[in-house]
Amino acid sequence: MVNDGFLKIFNNLPKYDSAQPFKAWVRTIMVNTAIDYYRSNKKYQLHIAVDEVEVTDFDDDVISKLSVEEIMGLVRKLSPMYRMVFMLYVVEGYKHKEIAERLGIQEGTSKSNLQDARIKLQEMIRIHYPHLFDIYAVRKNKLNEN
Incomplete structure (x- = not known):
């Protein structure tokens, strides 16, 4: 900037x-x-470099260790719109186009x-059931060492 000035x-x-x-x-x-x-350069300030992104590693095995009641309890904590879309897509099997039409x-x-609902659920599972992630992290580290 100084040189340009x-x-x-x-x-x-x-x-x-x-x-x-x-x-x-x-x-x-x-x-x-x-x-x-x-x-x-304002448009670049909102971007995060790829190496700075913290990726939440999530495995379906974590979900399989939870009961239906535990999962539904977490789903109920989602905001109404997230919960509605999540239930229609995941539980009821609707496509996004059908969900959009139904909900306007x-x-x-x-x-x-x-x-967003999936991310929130992952965060809630990590908070409420941290022991599941600890087991997964240990297993993943052993696999990476081999």
């Missing part, structure tokens, strides 16, 4: 009005250059709600 200053020296303070003119160019840089939402919203 000085480049703009040197390129625009003929445009400088000597009646105005030089320091203020330079400051304005530098500030505007920084703002331009921020705006042009977009198909993409149905997919998003299902994904």
